[in-house]
Amino acid sequence: MTQNLGTNSPSFLRDIKIFRSIILLLVCISTFTQGLVAQTTDALSFEASYLSDYVNSPYSTLSTGTAYMGMIDLAASLNTETANLWPGGEFFFxxxxxxxxxxxxxxxxxxxxFSNIDNGNYTFLYQLLYTQSIGALSLTIGSHDVNELFVASDYGGEYINSSFGLMPTVSMNVMISSFPKPCLGAILxxxxxxxxxxxxxxxxxDPLCLDDEPYNTKFSIDTNQGYFAIAEGNYTYSLGENFSNTYTFGGYYHSSQFDDIVNxxxxxxxxxxxxxxxxxxxSASHKKDKKLGSFVKFGIAPKNRNEYPFFWALGLNYYAPFTKxxxxxxxxxxxxxxxxxxLIGTELPYQHKNEQVIECFYKASIGDNISIQPEIQYIINPGAVLANNNTTIGLVRTHITF
Structure with a gap:
């Protein structure tokens, strides 16, 4: 079955007109506020961006065709020290x-x-937090995405498939504060x-979901769902001015009740x-921007209470591959x-022992504000079910900052 998902329906076309108006408004607001801030103070900063994925799926199992996904992102921050209020503070919205x-x-x-902006049609408060720094110590309180600080790889963050961001042994085994529905937390x-x-x-x-809290503006805490705690250490060392490496060890705990997988x-x-x-x-060259970087990720969770007990990922990134x-x-x-x-068997939820993805991309920068990232993803055993064949996805991501 061939479909054109999200691009031809009347509601989508109506939304596109609205979003075009919003983007135009963002450009005007951004231009005005940047000029205003430059004339007054550097304490207040604004950011606006538009991210879109155009997907072509000619060989998918469920349906073939095209799809479009987009995300508008607005952010503002206030530095209390620069604003001459008090030292070390920052509000972020x-x-x-x-x-x-x-x-x-x-x-x-x-x-x-396969896309880390796949979410559907929602408008919502993503993050609202305050950070106070005192020397080498900082404390953050508010609605916060755990992947902004934890379980993150700089090199892995270049990829579009969501598994290269917040690894699924964390996000798919327990309830967690992450896109698209962060919740209240305290970070030290x-x-x-x-x-x-x-x-x-x-x-x-339990952060719930955007269908339960459509705008993510309820800040009440339900203690009946327990808590999620996480900790990690980051060790970074450099072998010269343009050669650095980072290693991260971490663990997490969720206090709720979890059913046994077998019983x-x-x-x-x-x-x-x-x-x-x-x-x-x-590797590194005498040119500052040219380098070859790699990443590896491993996650493990106990088999007696988790559907997804193990995850691994690895990749290679080549920066500045061409002259100029x-x-x-x-x-x-x-x-x-x-x-x-x-959980694997003919009459059980899964028939394959794993789901794998291979992603290859080229991200090209156009000036200071636009990047275009065409890529191919090959998904092996989608859903880990026998009914789904291996799938090739073609995708073009456009990122515009204002």
Whole structure:
């Protein structure tokens, strides 16, 4: 079956007209506020961007065709020290609008979600927080996406498939404060040395979803759902001015009740997991921007209470691959999500032992405000079910900043 998802429906076309008006308004607001801030103070800053994915799926199992997804992002911050209020403080506000198709569900049926902006039609408060820094110590309180600070890889962040961001052994096994529905949390960071930083955080146990809280503006805490806690250490060292590496060790715990995978009548108190991430630079040249970087990610969780007990990913990024293209990036990566063996079988939810994805992209910068990223993803065993064949996805991402 061939479909054109999110691009021809009357509601979508109406939304596109609205979003075009919003973008034009954002450009005007951004231009005006930047001029105003430049004339007065650097304490207040604004950011606006538009991110879009155009998807072509000629060989998908569920349906073939095209789809469009977009995201408007508005952010503002106030530095209290620059504003001559008090030292070390910063307020941060972020609003998002997502629109278009939910292409993973409609086209592919993959578990790991091939686009990290796939969400449907919502307008919502994304983050609202305050950070206070005192020397090497900082405390953040508010509505916060855990992946902004935790379980993150700089090199992996170049990719569009969501598994290269927040690894699924964390996001798919427990309820977590992440896109598109962050929740209240408190984050503590301390930089012990120039090369080692420790950070930990506690969040609400159940962020709910945007259908339950459409605008994400309810800040009440439901203690019946427990809490989610996470901690990690980051070690960074440099082998010269243009050669640095970062290693991350982390773990998390959710205090709620979790059913046993084999015996649903048995419940476990709490759930947990460990992860490791390495951003390793492999080479550098005398040119500042040209380098070859790699990343590896591993996540593990106990098999007796988790559908997805193991995850790994690895990739290579080549920065400034061509002369006079200092801001371009070429990337190739693979990720694999393992399925709990107790759930694999002819009459069970899954028939394959894993779902894997290979992603290859080229991101080209056009001036200072636009990037275009064409890519191909090959998804092996989508959904880890026998009915879904391997799928090739063609995708072009456009990112515009104002």
């Amino acid at each position: 972020q609003l998002q609008n997502t629109h278009g198709a939910t292409a993973s569900e409609s086209l592919v049926g993959d578990l790991q979600v 960071q301390y930089q012990f040395t120039p090369v080692f930083t420790f950070k930990t955080a506690v969040y609400e146990g 649903p009548n048995t419940a476990h108190k709490g759930n947990y997991g460990l992860y490791f991430i390495a951003d390793q630079q492999l 293209r200092a801001n371009d990036v070429l990337g190739l990566a693979m990720a694999s999500l393992s399925i709990n063996r107790s």
